[in-house]
Amino acid sequence: MPHPRLILAQVLTQAAAPDAPEPHAESVGAEAALVDAGRVLAVGSRTELSARAPGAEVLDHRDLLLTPGLCDAHTHLVTYGFTLSQLGLHGVRSVAEVQRRLAERAACTAPGQWIQGGSFLLSEMGLSGYPSAADLDAVSPHHPVALFSRDLHLLWANSRALELAGIHAGTPDPQGGQIVRTPGLGTLLENACALVARVIPEPSDAEFLAAARAADSDLRARGFVSTHTMAFEPPQAALALQELDRRGELGLRVWACLPHTELDTAARLGLGGSGGGSRFQWGGVKFFSDGALGSRTAWMHAPGYADGSGTGISVDSPELILERGRRALELGLVPITHAIGDRANTEVLKVYQQLRPLADARGLRLRIEHAQHLRAEDLPLFRGLIASLQPSQMPGDAALIHELLPHREDLSFASRSLLNHGAVLAFGSDAPVVPPSAQENFRASVTRTGEGGLQIAPGEALTPEEVLWAHTRGPAIAAGWSDEGWIRPGVRAAFTLWDRLGGEAKALVL
Template sequence: MTADLTVVHARTLTLDDALPEVEAVLVGGGRVLMAGSREAVRGAAPGARVLDHRDVLLTPGLSEAHIHLVTYGFSLSQVGLHGARSVSEVQARVAHRVLNTPAGTWIRGGGFLLSELGLGEYPSAALLDEVSPHHPVMLYSRDLHMAWVNSAALRAAGVHEGTPDPEGGRVVRPLGCLLENASALVARAIPAPTEAEFLTAARAGAQDLAERGYVSAHTMAFEAPDAPRALQRLAQQGELPLRVWACLPHERLGQAQALGLARTPGGLFQWGGVKFFADGALGSRTAWLHAPGFADGSGTGIPLDPPELIREVGRAAIELGLTPVTHAIGDRANTEVLDAYDALRPQAQARGIRLRIEHAQHLRAEDVPRFRGLTASVQPIHLQADGPMIRSLMPHLESLSYAFRSLRDAGAVLAFGSDAPVAPPEYRANFAAAVTRVDDAGERLAPGEALTELDVLRAHTRGPALAAGWDDEGIIRPGARAAFTLWDRLGGNAQALVF
């Protein structure tokens, strides 16, 4: 019997208030059986295998609380534009891909920010035509709320100067950029990936996370139905290296109800949330703001799913045991979502569901206490690029932008992620941004909102577990999942250790 047991020797931060730090952990059958001193644990299982990691730190396993997992997998083979600092640099990267791509094949990529490209206006299709006149090109901004396309892509999609704006979107003129739902006008012209390609992307995204030290992830919809299907297939084949909590787009909830889908705990893949979008994003000037709006005069953003819909569909989601999960970036969007959630709280509490707001980037002081009992699923890594934009576009909201400490003190559960492929799933950047508050301009954004390294660890482990309703993860105690992360130092190099 003891041959099936393993003792891990390491300085261990358990995140269990009853026993915060131990020297050894006994595991068996994929579960923690005991945590304590080396002598006590070794005495409980004298014949167990021993893994000696006394030179490193052991913690509950890292969780990525906000990712578009299969889309991220696809992005790993597309044109990466993170760090591009000029239009000419974007053109160079696209031109390089053109040289290695069969004529007429779509070129896709993303990761740019208008501010980092030195642009005050939306770029035109003509700029991409200069390097790709015959290959259709579609590049997403880092926040995925804007697409930059060339003329070949517009022709393939039948989009022209007279094309009307779709509901919840805008076709920028002169042609070249598509905001929010308008991106679908061109995206629908791209040949759909095959089942095999979805499976390859799912495998690539999940494996990349596991190699970074993650043991679980929350995948946030905004993907084709084939994406979660591919993750489910990996789980069925025993190839999924992560535990995955998946969100369903609210538009598909009716179909899910008809099929009898509900929260399905257990296994490495489970449906857990229903996703809404209250607004757009900062970089695309589509975040929904209270007056006076953006300081450059570009308005107050674009509201998307109305609060009435969030309330109505949210009730149906909760009835199925699923968590309403709402993207809200601007201060007005957060106010409206909190109003909608106030109507849902009694039903959610009765079902043991913790309502979630994704991003919660810019807040009014009077709304912060209203986060008590909610999950604030936030991405500190975005602070680094957003800091300069916040100071120039919304200086009146700077003090409560990325308000991690205030949200924590208000009683919200913090759950950290990256929103990959919007940003790379880099926990080191989350540690750095949340602790130092230093942005890409070298300035500190709202330094009073800084967290400690232990706070960040909780937000990358126990917080996501509580958000998903997993009482057996993000903590090291008897009965918990034996899924850990090994560190050379907290916030440093990490390696997953899963039994």
């Protein structure tokens, strides 16, 4: 039987209403929270709460700060779980280092088996162009190799993988994608990545379940109590999360998105805003307006990239986003659009202006993922929208922004400007693009400092309290959760314990 628990800690609560989400945190001067049956009963002094529930179990965390539980508002959750056991290339500084790590993995992998991994950045490897299959063939000719860039918009494959995918010099580019042909085959951009991805053997149901479990455990160990998982995964990923939920093993609360290509399936199954379990919920429909900065596929207004590499790629057209976004809203699902370049954001904002009346009527907030590079004239159109940002990506992108987009540097990762123009901030990581770390989001948002000490738009800095809000109440508003993101009677008993704000953290869900 449930029984009351009295948590002793320095309690920090949120004080912002969903319809007026000015981010700030305030201490209520409380030293305890009383919970029972998974809900907060009261917040106050130890004396008054002990008198209210004299038999309550005491959890003594008096040296720690208790805040609403952290949410990572942008993950690809099960994919992240798989990467925990794949070839990790985060931070590699040269093609030679990739080759060394790949050779080590190949030596302990049976011939013919796929080697998957990634999380590299071309800029960190000192490349101004694209790598080729020959670089990977040199150390792994007998294993098909598929390595995704950190932003997941570029796939680096060896000759064996290209052969299995049927890709050769005469293969045409797919719509919304590009097969790079210089200095040789091996790099695939945007939708072209699927040409290789589709021939990689599909994991078993047991492997999907293991990856879901690994991701769930990893995020909770980092202090998160919930996440929004952003599609771009096989259907079995969501099925694995739902199975964990059905078994009562899902520790995170999960708000999930469908790819827009599955809208007809969603309609047939009646998935709009539902989940069928206690912690898993369908909530959004995902679109991609463009690519990513590191792959030079983010869609930019002219003049585009300063190195002359063009203006990027438009993936899902504005017309498609408008048509299917309207359908999503009619099903009670939130249109969520990936938009990194300034042109991508402009076009999505135009579409959203047409969708706003229907969204408002449905009580749903339209949402843009990343909103990474903006024009000043577009900022007012963000009022009331969800701006889902990943500040922890800024340090790795700082040099690229400085080099490729000097004319947009002042409004890159523009947290302060978005906040001032009425956007609802929701912070995440985009794991596996970068590890899910609230601490890195705190550091990047407050210092605005990239690798090598390069500062990007220091005027866009936030306070630690504002970052906390964007990791707690902001994501809750985005998901329509009135019972999460603050500590008050009736909300879910899901907290994060800190040694200090932005320091070491751990989840506490009761």
